[in-house]
Amino acid sequence: MKKYFVATLLITMAGASFIPTTTYAAATMGLSPSTGSVTVGETKTTSVALSSGNQSVNAAQATISFPTDKLEVVGVSKGNIFTLWTKEPTYSNSSGTVSFAGGVPNPGFQGHGTMISITFRAKKAGTANLSIGGAQALANDGKGTNIYGGAGGASYTINEEKSAAPAAPSPQKPTEKQPEKEEKKDEEPEEEKASPPAAPAIASDTHPEQNTWYANGAPRFAWTKEEGVTGFSYALDDQPSTIPKEQSSTTENTTIFSNIPDGTWYFHVKAVRGDAWSETGHYTIHIDTTPPKDLLTRLEGEVIRQNRNPIIHFSASDELSGLDSYQIFVDDALVSTLGPEATEITLQTLPYGKHKITIKALDKAKNEASQSIDVEIVKYYPGVGFTVGDLFIPYALVNNVLLGIILLLILILILLAIWYARHNCVNYCDHPTSKTLTPVPLPLPLPLPRQKRKQIRRKPRPKKTLDLTK
Template identity: 25%
Template sequence: MKMFLKQTCYLLFAVFLVLQGTPAVQAAGAATMILSPQSQTVEVGNTFKVTIDVNASNEEIDTVRAYVSFSKDLLQATDVSLGNLFSRVSPGSSIDNTSGEISMGGFTLDGPVNGSGVFATITFEAIAEGQATIAVSPSSKMISAGVEKINPSSVGSSTVTIGAITFEDIEEGAAYLTVESPSHPNQSAWSSEKNANFSWSIDGGSSDITSYLVAFDDQLSTDPAIILSAEIDSYEVTDIADGLWYFHIKGVHASGVVTNTVHYTVRVDATVPNPLEPSVSQTQLLEGESVELYFGTTDETSGILYYQVAINGGEYVPKASPVIFEDLVAGTYLLQVGAVDYAGNETYGSVSVRVYPEGYDLERPVGYGEEKTEKEGAFWNTTTMAVTVIVLLLVIGGGIVIGLRKKK
């Protein structure tokens, strides 16, 4: 009898512990994220690309966020563009060449992705000799309906060996060609200017330049073929569409030798970010209460650089979502939000809130202010279940004990 009661107590205690629950351990999924190629060799001044390749492994992925680090003293990231799998840019995508970090987010509205392909392509410029490392962080995300599905141990890296500048591709007796762009002076910066101007100069050469060969397209290493006379030292391209473009040029000497080929990068984004529709935690409140302002949008080409917030037509101040407003006096407030992309294009949205004097009888939904947090709700639901099961076990155990005593 004593043994039975002792075992029953152990059982009740074990059930209580199980029902109290422990934090769920989120197992890694099967989705993977790697870099390609895993190694390559370039020279100082070269521009090259690395792709972020993802494999959903049938995990139904709808959202991806890649965190990539790189050797900031050896490389400069000049562009990140999404592939076709997740073609919509998520807010918060950015390049930070100071810290050597890239954050690129993308999502799809065309149904989840089950297969594999290129998530994004990163363009780098080699700025110094050495061996650089580009790596995907294990904290990168591959989400399926809000659930993490990436296998953190699957993330990859890429090694880039950077050598000194060589002029082996310049024929003997050829001049060295350099290019500038008054309209787009920084090849790493996005611009809303749709017309591009280029000028060039040559240094050295054993014979005169008789012509130049030029091209303008979206390919990194095009061999130019449009012929310009030697007297021309500038070129203009108008009405450029949004995107990453390249101006290619090389010179031809009278002797037949050619100069080096220059591939000058032009980044154009003349389109404002997607519509911005801010929201608030409550549109009506009393003095002494706070209200939270939420906002976010995307930009298809250059990405969102920052957000700015103003109240009632006041000065805009850079802010990140959410913004909490406290100590608002009675009145009506127009909360205005602006989104600025990397090319300086802006879009704006606003939402109004009304603050009433303290003590005002403000109509609110039944149960307002009494909501339990998810954690609290889970705790009380678990506790209630535990108590119920324990009571049932005690009743059953008590019945068994009474039955045994009657038999005696």
Template identity: 30%
Template sequence: MLIFSFSLGQPVRATGASFSIFPQGGTFTTGSTFEISVFVNTGGSNVNAIQVDLKFDPDKLQVITPTKGISVIGKWIFPPSFSNTKGIINLQGGFLQEGINTSEGLVTVIVFEAISPGRTEIRFLDSSQVLVGEKEGINILTSVNRGIYDIIPAPSKGPRIFSETHPDQNSWYKNNNPTFSWERIEGAEGFSYKLDDDPLGEPDNTIDTPTNFISFEEVEDGILYFHLKAKKEKIWGGTSHYKVMIDSSPPLKFQPYLEPLTLTPGNYLLVYFETTDLLSGIDHYKARLADLSDPQDVVFSAWARQESPFRLSKDRKGIFEFQVRAFDEAGNFQEGKIQIKIVNPLLILASGGIQIKGMFFPWWQVYFLAGMILLLTAFFIFSLIKRKRESLRIRLYKEIKEAEKEIEDVKEAEEKLRRLRIMEEQAGKEWRRLKERLEEETE
């Protein structure tokens, strides 16, 4: 749902709004361009945002530009987009300040090219919206119309042009070496031609070739137009146009994957794949499964059309490689692959990650978790070593203090012993002196 918030200057009146296409009909020739205008009627309400989603037949019409000229849109929420492969145009815009109140506001002018004969229509999709309200975003769209147009073959103004390399003007080709030929014109002096991206381009008034054949090499990818006119009796005739659509580049590179952090119930794996093509668009995918369990006897299944996701049974133990090719409208393809090792239904190893009990984890998450475990383990070991060292330091400190005290005690004892010895010597000397005095007195 589109939500675009702006402040409102007055209360919201949720009355009916409408989208309309003008003109609603017309007849156009193949190769010509025409314009349609898209209008909005807000039904008396102040509108804050609109979403216009249009559908057209890409086999009969192609968008040249989705926006031309002025518009009541104050700001495009997303850049206007379109797909000439899917036949969809998407416009999302908002209005500043109090919004817009209009009975005939021009949203956009779209330029189409008519590419093949037949009746075709341009209509609004159900996802189109007209929103009011600063926060609630109420959709007040109640009515839309549609345009119906007739495409008729264009009368040839110049020589009829053919191409052996690009025979269908509405198909994409990967061959970027187009060749062109044209009907012979009796009495023609020569022909002037030009190859460019302008649908209505004109060659100059210079004879480029007297023959009715020309080839080009390695032209650029895209939608190109070959323009041709003949000179007869010194007068240049009308110009013929021939469209070629060339896409020589493969789709963008991609890799199949298992959906991360999703629980896959059942006894199968879901392998997803998707890519885009910048020019002609993706046409289809083809896939096959290679059993690599025995390198000497690799078994391949046949290529078959496949939509995403691919289901692989978990009961098939072994090593497998899922290969998928994305083909664009021109036939170019890009291949992606993923290798899967089924150890048992509860443990799956893939080139993109690991699946345990149906829960898939990408390798980066596994590596991140392993790194966190290693980091926590290292922190725990470091803390343990630190505590051990601190405990050892404290114990050694205590033992050193105790040893120092014992040394002090020994020193004190030695000092006491030294004093006792001195006292003993003094007592001995005194005794000998007394003894000598007694002996003298006795004599």
């Protein structure tokens, strides 16, 4: 038993995520019903139940013991908790035990459910006491903590078979014994017919959850096969309670379908042992391979913008499984996941430069539709300036600087003109009798002829004579 549970422990450690250490309410096991009565020759089904307490259980194992002189097992079926079996449910009528070891992937199982169901046949009158031993329940905490806290047993009263009204006595005793032997020979087939196998427990590795949508149109099913079962009859349709025909179509306990259209489908299977057919097991699958429709996206404002917080509007629809979420990507990096009711998002402080914003709409089967929007974040709009190296110079700044230079030159010229006028008295002079400047017209000299000008410039000097008389 230990070697089987090592594999279960490995499943626990690999499948569960890390959870901080905490105090768990103990998980318990029990047999249901815990009491009851049955007549010799009749069958009774007992469920092995698990209550997980306040913590999810990732794996469990147990061995159920029963008195071999009073009960015998005629069938074992899987319950609704485990999807992985490190030890398939097995029984031994010689040793009086039924054992199993099963597991369930992350996030595990929490609540109350049935691990296996055992069908017994009463053999002898008396009291049959059943017990659970070798049990463990591992928490889904990433460490395989054993949170098993105990188990309850069961006690059944087995009554004598009711005898039929006595027949008229026969004078010949040998003839009485002969029919008795024949009756015993015919008893076993009648009991076999009276104990049909339990309804097969169905599982699917392609559609493991019956309430979940999957984008897979090729479902695969597997179901339990009890000892002595010789065949199965199954069907897949859109009706939840179909009963397959009592005509064996396979001896295998697995099958696969392909190209199943979108929608909700139901798988039905029943088993036959001898001439006795079981009840029908049912399994529901949901298929949606169509992505969401009518995805619309819109950027609020301009594609080239200075605002670094663009607002994106979006909407989509899905008629089958329904919308599940929206995913927002910036440059292929996921930045946000929103619920199906969202219609817009404001992106926060995008870096300067060009960006690709992608909106993905996902339905509950994880089909997706996407659209992308290109946006460029700039410090200045194109056409409003130029760059010198890493420096951006707006045209408006250049215009203002040039205008200032021109105004400054004009002012300088005006000041120079005033200064020149004051220092050279070209148009104004100081009036002798007034403190104010009074304009005095000055006669302009007439230009002299060129020959005159030369004479004026070259006046002959008087000649000096030497007086010899002195």
